[in-house]
Amino acid sequence: MKPLRILQVVTIMNRGGLETMLMNYYRQLDRDKIQFDFMVHRNEEGHYDKEILELGGRIYQMPQIRPGNYRRYFKVLDKFFLEHKEYQVVHSHINENSSFVLRAAKKAGIPGRIAHSHLSDLGIDKKLPFRLYARFHMKDNPTSYFACSKNAGQWLFGKKVTNSNLTVLNNAVNVKDFTFNEKARDKLREEFGLNNKLVIGHVGRFNKQKNHDFLIDIFKEIKEKNSNAVLLLIGEGLLKENIKIKVKKLNLDKDVRFLGVRNDIPELMQAMDVFLFPSLFEGLPVVLVEAQAAGLRCVASNTITSDSDVTGRVQYICLEDPPQVWADEILSGSFEHVDTSKDLRKSGYDSRYMVKWLIEYYSHFYQVAN
Numbered sequence: 001m002k003p004l005r006i007l008q009v010v011t012i013m014n015r016g017g018l019e020t021m022l023m024n025y026y027r028q029l030d031r032d033k034i035q036f037d038f039m040v041h042r043n044e045e046g047h048y049d050k051e052i053l054e055l056g057g058r059i060y061q062m063p064q065i066r067p068g069n070y071r072r073y074f075k076v077l078d079k080f081f082l083e084h085k086e087y088q089v090v091h092s093h094i095n096e097n098s099s100f101v102l103r104a105a106k107k108a109g110i111p112g113r114i115a116h117s118h119l120s121d122l123g124i125d126k127k128l129p130f131r132l133y134a135r136f137h138m139k140d141n142p143t144s145y146f147a148c149s150k151n152a153g154q155w156l157f158g159k160k161v162t163n164s165n166l167t168v169l170n171n172a173v174n175v176k177d178f179t180f181n182e183k184a185r186d187k188l189r190e191e192f193g194l195n196n197k198l199v200i201g202h203v204g205r206f207n208k209q210k211n212h213d214f215l216i217d218i219f220k221e222i223k224e225k226n227s228n229a230v231l232l233l234i235g236e237g238l239l240k241e242n243i244k245i246k247v248k249k250l251n252l253d254k255d256v257r258f259l260g261v262r263n264d265i266p267e268l269m270q271a272m273d274v275f276l277f278p279s280l281f282e283g284l285p286v287v288l289v290e291a292q293a294a295g296l297r298c299v300a301s302n303t304i305t306s307d308s309d310v311t312g313r314v315q316y317i318c319l320e321d322p323p324q325v326w327a328d329e330i331l332s333g334s335f336e337h338v339d340t341s342k343d344l345r346k347s348g349y350d351s352r353y354m355v356k357w358l359i360e361y362y363s364h365f366y367q368v369a370n
Helices: 017-028 049-054 070-083 095-107 128-136 150-157 182-191 212-225 240-249 265-271 286-293 323-332 341-346 351-369
Strands: 004-009 034-040 059-061 089-092 112-117 144-147 166-168 198-203 229-234 256-260 274-277 297-301 314-317
Touching: 004 351, 017 286, 017 351, 034 351, 049 059, 070 095, 089 095, 089 351, 095 112, 112 150, 112 351, 144 150, 150 166, 182 265, 198 212, 198 265, 198 286, 212 229, 212 240, 212 274, 212 323, 229 265, 240 256, 265 286, 274 286, 286 297, 286 341, 297 323, 314 323
Parallel strands: 004 034, 004 089, 034 059, 089 112, 112 144, 144 166, 198 229, 198 274, 229 256, 274 297, 297 314
Antiparallel strands: none
16 A cells, blocks of 8 residues: 655755654654655755755655746746645644645645745745745635744744644653763764863854854853853854854964764764754754753743743743843853753654654545545
């Protein structure tokens, strides 16, 4: 018997939050019964593409969604669903642009059409009118509304949906992978020359949202108060070189390690002493759940929903507070790792348990279709 195939719609399968969340669920599936395929909107290879293909998934490349290209994009979408009758569920993760994909899916008679919100803000920029246009066309194209948190749901779908038929799907992680291991910590700290160091960690793309500029200001204050402090920055992005220049100007280049994109995040988090996350906005960040799963104390901006504190290990600080305040709060707290696995499982953040619910949800639409 062939597996049921679910079409996941994303921008590109790089190591971002929503992509990591999808892979956390995908790896736990019984892939003889259910499979994920991916519709992507970039020509380049994503970090997870090789693994997806190895797991039996398919990847379909689509044109980028941009003003002036809508008409062509709509035609390509219609053609895709005309040629791919195997899908009874389309799960779209591209925020307001999900409206376009789900409109085509509805036109093709696909019964399961899920719009999934992963952010709580995108700020104001030149793309805002086009985002509002796409959001207006969301209407009744989805059959289901998902979000990583209530705030993220309200931002994309409005209060009416949030208060009635919103499903919060937790950004679950494989808790077992992150559970604190002292031997792994000692080994990695030895390898990276971090013995007797206070290790501040951050994982995130180098873009405006992640607020690296302010993060470096905070670390500068920490360094002035604790000469043994080291900062690990994991990720890539357009602003990385700008941050490198700033780090050098502040004479911090020996203390800030740029580690790039990594596939050993669980191990690296073992080596950290505290996780710093001063984002301008988020939905419910997967990496903050991962840091808690590793038992780390997390210091995050108050712009992030309090729902992200699922273990009592997250401390929120106002973004308007100066770097000195952040540094003092970080240095005044404990750096002990705590076993949070029970808390995460109880709160529904272990992908090994939550995947059963997701499979049942998807399977319902195939029963309806048949």
